[in-house]
Amino acid sequence: MLPGAALKGLVLCAELALVVLPLIVGYEMAKAYGVFERPWKRLRPALAVIGLGPGGLVPLLAGVFLGLLYGAGILVSVSREEGLADSERLALAVFLVTCHAVVEDTALFVILGGSAFWILAPRLVMALGLTAWLARRGRSRL
Amino acid sequence: MSAEHTASAPAGPPWRLALGRSLGRGRKFLWFLLINILPLYVASDLLVSSGALAKISGFLEPVMSLWGLPPEAAAVLMAGMLVNLYAATAVAAPLALSWQQISVLGLILGIAHSLIMEAVVVRQLTPRYHALTLLRIVLGLGAGWLLALVLC
Numbered sequence A: 001m002l003p004g005a006a007l008k009g010l011v012l013c014a015e016l017a018l019v020v021l022p023l024i025v026g027y028e029m030a031k032a033y034g035v036f037e038r039p040w041k042r043l044r045p046a047l048a049v050i051g052l053g054p055g056g057l058v059p060l061l062a063g064v065f066l067g068l069l070y071g072a073g074i075l076v077s078v079s080r081e082e083g084l085a086d087s088e089r090l091a092l093a094v095f096l097v098t099c100h101a102v103v104e105d106t107a108l109f110v111i112l113g114g115s116a117f118w119i120l121a122p123r124l125v126m127a128l129g130l131t132a133w134l135a136r137r138g139r140s141r142l
Numbered sequence B: 001m002s003a004e005h006t007a008s009a010p011a012g013p014p015w016r017l018a019l020g021r022s023l024g025r026g027r028k029f030l031w032f033l034l035i036n037i038l039p040l041y042v043a044s045d046l047l048v049s050s051g052a053l054a055k056i057s058g059f060l061e062p063v064m065s066l067w068g069l070p071p072e073a074a075a076v077l078m079a080g081m082l083v084n085l086y087a088a089t090a091v092a093a094p095l096a097l098s099w100q101q102i103s104v105l106g107l108i109l110g111i112a113h114s115l116i117m118e119a120v121v122v123r124q125l126t127p128r129y130h131a132l133t134l135l136r137i138v139l140g141l142g143a144g145w146l147l148a149l150v151l152c
Helices: A002-032 A041-049 A054-066 A072-081 A086-098 A102-111 A116-141 B002-006 B014-049 B052-067 B073-083 B085-092 B099-111 B115-125 B129-151
Strands: none
Touching: A002 A054, A002 A102, A002 B014, A002 B085, A041 A054, A041 A116, A054 A072, A054 A086, A054 A102, A072 A086, A072 B115, A086 A116, A086 B115, A086 B129, A102 A116, A102 B085, A102 B099, A116 B099, A116 B129, B014 B052, B014 B085, B052 B073, B052 B129, B073 B085, B073 B099, B073 B115, B085 B099, B099 B129, B115 B129
């Protein structure tokens, strides 16, 4: 029983490693080439809808792709440097607690046989919906 | 971590630097799998195959059936919320779950995982991190319940 369990456990670890190791290389490459730090001007109108100014883009992308823990360095330092308003920080936090590390988190459950669509799409919709609602509420108060 | 972000002007092309960092992180990740995830999987496998987990968690059946999940899946939710998603994966793998059940777990835990560790990061963004942690649990369980209604 024990050797069988250990063998199956090793197979699971190998599967996790096969998925996550390439992701780690990809994240590091993206960070080294500043992919998350480009201005991506076309996204600005979309950012405004969820209550973020142009300064919120880098922390948002870092959180969505790298995750809260691994992206924390970029996330926290950039939101300080850019001097994000309290409302922007809240929007960022609400979006990211609902939806972050989208590739890695989804992949883990797809390895076990889950559906990528049903795991990811509802998170994205909720994150967008909540932040857009917060932003509208904020504007109507002014 | 913020030092890593600001100190970005060392020698060598960016890809070499990135590769070096990936090797370090990759090695740490492999150790994490072998030292933490493998033993957790083995423990979960033994608890599942011996029927002990089913016995311990049996009383949760009325609650867990709300999400179309077997009572044992409560252990997966605990591992994911309190530790991290890798722990949840290790506990979930030995359970014979359908793709629908895995998707429900993936959605709940995708929203609400590593709650304590991540609250530390959220706290740097907003003082309302308590409310946001609660929001994650409510949203996660709510979304999972709806997904279970749709899929099952």
